Amino acid sequence: MSSELTTRLAKLGLRLPDVSPPRGAYVPAVHHGSLVHVAGQVPMADGELVATGKVGQDVTPEEAYALSRRCALAALAAAASVAGQEGLAGVVKVVGYVASADGFTGQPGVVDGASDLFLAVFGEAGRHARSAVGVAELPLGAPVEIEVVFAASG
Amino acid sequence: MSSELTTRLAKLGLRLPDVSPPRGAYVPAVHHGSLVHVAGQVPMADGELVATGKVGQDVTPEEAYALSRRCALAALAAAASVAGQEGLAGVVKVVGYVASADGFTGQPGVVDGASDLFLAVFGEAGRHARSAVGVAELPLGAPVEIEVVFAASG
Amino acid sequence: MSSELTTRLAKLGLRLPDVSPPRGAYVPAVHHGSLVHVAGQVPMADGELVATGKVGQDVTPEEAYALSRRCALAALAAAASVAGQEGLAGVVKVVGYVASADGFTGQPGVVDGASDLFLAVFGEAGRHARSAVGVAELPLGAPVEIEVVFAASG
Numbered sequence: 001m002s003s004e005l006t007t008r009l010a011k012l013g014l015r016l017p018d019v020s021p022p023r024g025a026y027v028p029a030v031h032h033g034s035l036v037h038v039a040g041q042v043p044m045a046d047g048e049l050v051a052t053g054k055v056g057q058d059v060t061p062e063e064a065y066a067l068s069r070r071c072a073l074a075a076l077a078a079a080a081s082v083a084g085q086e087g088l089a090g091v092v093k094v095v096g097y098v099a100s101a102d103g104f105t106g107q108p109g110v111v112d113g114a115s116d117l118f119l120a121v122f123g124e125a126g127r128h129a130r131s132a133v134g135v136a137e138l139p140l141g142a143p144v145e146i147e148v149v150f151a152a153s154g
Numbered sequence: 155m156s157s158e159l160t161t162r163l164a165k166l167g168l169r170l171p172d173v174s175p176p177r178g179a180y181v182p183a184v185h186h187g188s189l190v191h192v193a194g195q196v197p198m199a200d201g202e203l204v205a206t207g208k209v210g211q212d213v214t215p216e217e218a219y220a221l222s223r224r225c226a227l228a229a230l231a232a233a234a235s236v237a238g239q240e241g242l243a244g245v246v247k248v249v250g251y252v253a254s255a256d257g258f259t260g261q262p263g264v265v266d267g268a269s270d271l272f273l274a275v276f277g278e279a280g281r282h283a284r285s286a287v288g289v290a291e292l293p294l295g296a297p298v299e300i301e302v303v304f305a306a307s308g
Numbered sequence: 309m310s311s312e313l314t315t316r317l318a319k320l321g322l323r324l325p326d327v328s329p330p331r332g333a334y335v336p337a338v339h340h341g342s343l344v345h346v347a348g349q350v351p352m353a354d355g356e357l358v359a360t361g362k363v364g365q366d367v368t369p370e371e372a373y374a375l376s377r378r379c380a381l382a383a384l385a386a387a388a389s390v391a392g393q394e395g396l397a398g399v400v401k402v403v404g405y406v407a408s409a410d411g412f413t414g415q416p417g418v419v420d421g422a423s424d425l426f427l428a429v430f431g432e433a434g435r436h437a438r439s440a441v442g443v444a445e446l447p448l449g450a451p452v453e454i455e456v457v458f459a460a461s462g
Contacts, residue, residue, distance in 0.1 A: 023416045025423035026438040030400050032459050033342045034187045037401045040439030092184050093191045095301075097441050100291040107293045108177045115179035130180040131194030131301045133251050134291030137408040137442030139415045147403075147439045151186050188341045246338050247345045249455075254445040261447045262331045269333035284334040285348030285455045287405045288445030305340050 005085040005121070012120055016077040016085075020044045023139065028078035035092065036079045036150040041071040042142035052141035056104025059143040068096060068113030071146035075114075076121065079150045086153065090125030091118045093149040099142065100134030107132035114146045125151070159239040159275070166274055170231040174198045177293065182232035189246065190233045190304040195225040196296035206295035210258025213297045222250060222267030225300035229268075230275065233304045240307065244279030245272045247303040253296065254288030261286035268300045279305070313393040313429070320428055324385040328352045331447065336386035343400065344387045344458040349379040350450035360449035364412025367451045376404060376421030379454035383422075384429065387458045394461065398433030399426045401457040407450065408442030415440035422454045433459070 009015060019028050022039060029038045043050045055064040072094075079088055096111030098104075111132040118126035128148075138145050163169055173182050176193060183192045197204045209218040226248075233242055250265030252258075265286040272280035282302075292299050317323060327336050330347060337346045351358045363372040380402075387396055404419030406412075419440040426434035436456075446453050 022438070024420040024438065024440075025427045025435070026402070027435045028437070030435075030437045032400045037437040037457070039437040040441070092186045094180065095439070097439070099442075103291070105291055105293060105295045107291070112178040119179045127179070127181045127184075129182070129184045129191040129193040130176070130178065131249070131251070131299060132178075132293055133194070133289050133299060134253075134293075135441050136290045136444045137411070137413055137415070139413060139440055139442075141413045145439060145441060149191070246340045248334065257445070259445055259447060259449045261445070266332040273333045281333070281335045281338075283336070283338045283345040283347040284330070284332065285403070285405070285453060286332075286447055287348070287443050287453060288407075288447075290444045303345070 008121055014073060016080060017074055019078050019081045020074060029082045031082045031152060034152050036083050036152050038075045038078045038148045040145045040147040041074040042139060042145050043067040043070045049140055049142055051143055053143055054099045054101040055110060055143050057101035061106050061109055064110040064143050065113035067144050068110055068146055069117045071144060072114035072117040075146060075148040083152050089151040089153040090122050091128040091148060092151050094128050094130045095147040096132045097135045097138060097145040098132065099138045104134060107134050110144060162275055168227060170234060171228055173232050173235045174228060183236045185236045185306060188306050190237050190306050192229045192232045192302045194299045194301040195228040196293060196299050197221040197224045203294055203296055205297055207297055208253045208255040209264060209297050211255035215260050215263055218252065218264040218297055219267035221298050222264055222300055223271045225298060226268035226271040229300055229302040237306050243305040243307040244276050245282040245302060246305050248282050248284045249301040250286045251289045251292060251299040252286065253292045258288060261288050264298060316429055322381060324388060325382055327386050327389045328382060337390045339390045339460060342460050344391050344460050346383045346386045346456045348453045348455040349382040350447060350453050351375040351378045357448055357450055359451055361451055362407045362409040363418060363451050365409035369414050369417055372406065372418040372451055373421035375452050376419055376454055377425045379452060380422035380425040383454055383456040391460050397459040397461040398430050399436040399456060400459050402436050402438045403455040404440045405443045405446060405453040406440065407446045412442060415442050418452060
């Protein structure tokens with residue numbers, strides 16, 4: 001990505017958020033070999049969840065799309081905090097966990113919020129393998145949690 | 155695997171399905187380093203889910219075993235589409251998400267459909283680490299979703 | 309880790325359990341490249357689950373913390389069985405699946421049982437990226453399932 005990352009984010013009207021402190025005995029991201037594994041991100045602002053509840057009941061799919069995008073940006077910040085902005089070459093894998101109301105099966109559209117962000121930020125190198133699943137409950141009542149594996153550069 | 159893969163599949167009476175187009179801003183598989191990460195696969199045929207509903211309620215465990223096998227074959231096709239059939243050496247990891255009726259705890263038997271396929275196709279190199287979990291909902295109402303990490307050759 | 313692992317476990321009053329045989333066509337762990345992927349571990353003793361049910365209903369968060377710790381120790385044993393005790397350098401990633409009663413959102417505190425163990429055993433190298441999610445059902449009715457990726461040495 002080299003120094004393009006900040007520039008590209010600025011062009012998208014985005015900036016990296018602060019990295020949320022982990023809620024337990026773990027770290028936001030680990031750089032090992034050519035991969036950067038990032039902890040699952042829930043949608044935070046100023047140390048608080050920006051929404052809670054289940055998608056398809058308390059949270060609309062459109063709202064959840066925006067929350068996924070926010071989580072993806074947080075994941076990017078976490079990865080950059082260990083590998084450096086120039087150390088990130090693209091995205092390998094995303095798992096999107098969506099706290100789903102009974103019968104809600106639109107998880108892919110929700111997780112697109114993360115996938116679309118990575119495509120916008122990294123271009124083709126942002127395209128990744130992905131799983132989207134609907135889960136019963138997420139930490140603190142978060143509607144979505146996004147887990148990412150980035151490719152480290154060179 | 156070298157050119158054995160097609161031959162071995164033929165001996166098992168199998169052929170690789172077409173790769174399903176992703177339902178979002180992602181790709182079927184990413185080859186990075188010595189790993190091929192494949193997007194979560196749901197059981198499709200001709201662009202449609204072959205079954206919907208929860209295992210232990212709408213879908214029997216036996217049916218779900220067959221669906222898992224179908225997903226595994228689709229994952230193999232997706233991996234081969236980026237690494238080539240000769241580029242796949244074996245299987246490292248499988249995560250099987252099973253949309254589970256309340257009280258259904260037979261996820262391992264369901265995900266065996268994928269594991270048994272990989273063992274048949276790759277022999278010992280097909281043995282993998284695995285997690286099987288029961289989730290609330292899956293995309294489009296799929297009963298199972300299978301996520302795979304393959305080992306790339308050379 | 310070198311030969312410190314046994315010593316450090318002993319100091320913590322711990323020893324590696326026997327590796328549970330897989331419940332299907334998979335293996336406890338796969339060493340590929342510089343990573344050791346371990347199969348999802350449920351809390352076993354003498355071949356049986358030590359508890360069943362949902363956290364926040366049948367199992368307290370405190371009990372579930374202890375179960376997560378037990379799963380983490382089992383994951384360590386599984387990893388050591390393929391890479392050797394001296395072959396493990398630290399922990400890269402943990403996914404903690406918590407079978408959650410409706411409304412239970414304390415998954416991070418439960419999965420801390422695993423994270424705290426890895427920190428105690430490996431020191432700083434035990435700090436990992438982590439996701440904690442609440443799922444509907446787990447194999448055999450297990451309250452928690454812990455999946456780990458270790459870093460291999462050398």
